[in-house]
Amino acid sequence: GPALGVLTSGGDAQGMNAAVRAVVRTALRLGARPYAVHEGWGGAVAGGPGIRPLGWDDVGGVLHVGGTVLGSARCQEFRTREGRRAAAANLVRHGIDRLVVIGGDGSLRGAEEFRQEWPELLAELVAAGELDEAVRLAHPRLAVAGLVGSIDNDLAGTDMTIGADTALHRILEAVDALRSTAASHRRTFVVEVMGRHCGYLALMAAVAGGADAVLVPEDPPGEGWRDALAEHLLAARGAGLRDLIVIVAEGATDRAGNPITSQDVGALVTERLGGEGARVTVLGHVQRGGRPSAYDRWMPTLLGYAATQHVLSVADASATVLGVRHNCITLLPLERAIAATNAVRDAVAAQDFAAARVARGGSFAS
Ligand code: F6P
Numbered sequence: 001g002p003a004l005g006v007l008t009s010g011g012d013a014q015g016m017n018a019a020v021r022a023v024v025r026t027a028l029r030l031g032a033r034p035y036a037v038h039e040g041w042g043g044a045v046a047g048g049p050g051i052r053p054l055g056w057d058d059v060g061g062v063l064h065v066g067g068t069v070l071g072s073a074r075c076q077e078f079r080t081r082e083g084r085r086a087a088a089a090n091l092v093r094h095g096i097d098r099l100v101v102i103g104g105d106g107s108l109r110g111a112e113e114f115r116q117e118w119p120e121l122l123a124e125l126v127a128a129g130e131l132d133e134a135v136r137l138a139h140p141r142l143a144v145a146g147l148v149g150s151i152d153n154d155l156a157g158t159d160m161t162i163g164a165d166t167a168l169h170r171i172l173e174a175v176d177a178l179r180s181t182a183a184s185h186r187r188t189f190v191v192e193v194m195g196r197h198c199g200y201l202a203l204m205a206a207v208a209g210g211a212d213a214v215l216v217p218e219d220p221p222g223e224g225w226r227d228a229l230a231e232h233l234l235a236a237r238g239a240g241l242r243d244l245i246v247i248v249a250e251g252a253t254d255r256a257g258n259p260i261t262s263q264d265v266g267a268l269v270t271e272r273l274g275g276e277g278a279r280v281t282v283l284g285h286v287q288r289g290g291r292p293s294a295y296d297r298w299m300p301t302l303l304g305y306a307a308t309q310h311v312l313s314v315a316d317a318s319a320t321v322l323g324v325r326h327n328c329i330t331l332l333p334l335e336r337a338i339a340a341t342n343a344v345r346d347a348v349a350a351q352d353f354a355a356a357r358v359a360r361g362g363s364f365a366s
Contacts, residue, residue, distance in 0.1 A: 001031040002312060003095040005051070008068040009040035009075070009107035012288060013149040013163025015296030016068040016102050021059040022304025023100045028056055032312055035096055039071040040103070041078035041110060047090030063297055066166070066290050068149075074106070084114055088121040088142075089130060097139035098311045100304070102162070104150035105341050108321065111144045112334045115319045118142040141317035145307035146334055147300065148323060151288050154198035156340035156360050157332045158323025162303070165295040167194070167287045168204055174283055175209035175245060182243035182279075188233060188269045190246045192262035192282040197345060201287070202249035211245040212236055215252040215260055218348055218356065222255045229265070230272035237273065255351065302329060 006023045008016045020036075027034040036052045037043040043050030062069050077083035091097070097118075101111045118141060125131035148155045151167035171193050178189045191211075195201045199216025206214035213229055215221070221228070233244055246269070252260045262280045269278035306329050307322045314320075319334035343359035 003033045004098040005035045005037045005096045006100045007037035008070045008072045009103035012067045012072045013151050014066040014166035014292035015162040015300040016149045017062040018297045019102050019300035019304040022301045023308045024054050024059045026305045026308035040073035041075040042073045044087035045077045045083045085121050089125050092139050098143045100145050100307045102147045102149040105155050108146040112319050115142045115144045143311050143314050143317050144319040145311040146321040147303050152195045152198045153200040156344050157337035162300045166293045169293050170287050171205040172209050179243045186242050188244040188278045190262045190266045190280045192248050194287050195249050197251045199249045202247050206247045211247045213246045216249045217251040220253050220255045
């Protein structure tokens, strides 16, 4: 049967293992030969033990485990043409011309570039005497299916990315835990959450955790934000609330584009809330660790199954992202998902939030 590579790239996310397991077992059931590509694109560039055939039992006992058993990396060499040429040579020598890539938007962008370059890369290898012409002719194109693995939930075209739900659970466990000590001391806790340029985790944690205020990149406050926040918190104290929680996305800025850090907000509270010392908790990588939630087990399982079926059945080389929209599995051209993600980022940077909303959802309305 055809050979198929599976890799996890970029920052890890809970639920990646469920996707890998589903890819491997679906491939075996469909008579294909699945290969692990280890350490992100690094395994493809390095070859040797970086690319390894996988059997049914190799992906046993991983469904409930966070992170990725394949290893992951943000690979610098793959950003160079020489790196991608080496990767193409190593993959095609195993007969691999189909890939399921599980990663964030950066990894999927890399996959799309690689797919487009594949014919040229193979031609260069033949011209350099490093590859047999017969091998090139047998694998003229690369097919790529992308699954979005990132706690940030920052790719347009899918409602949820793999890991975002678990990260949110992790954040809520922390917020719930902080509440009791906050209440005992009548303290304000400022909690910094991840998400890079995206405020999804911060906003949803604020809603689900009942936070008193939240700062996200998509809704940067205007000039008077310090006074407004201090007054809001003072009013909450005045109303008798003992535990106050402010959630700050790591990418939060003010309307002029200046970063607003959790330390800034902590200092503001300490200064303005009548001698009350705020405590700042930066949750960090704990958000990316631990057991995946039920959603981050079944959703990547269904996506891994669908991606494998897709990548084994396409005759052309189209690169596709599989995601979830309106609770259904959706296939989108990778280029379109990336273009929409870029459009959201540009619109947020230009503070055109109506345009950002359209780019995030409107262009994919079904
Ligand atoms: O993209 C996932 C993410 O956890 C972001 O939320 C965060 O900004 C970044 O990765 C942290 O990267 P690193 O793991 O390299 O410190």
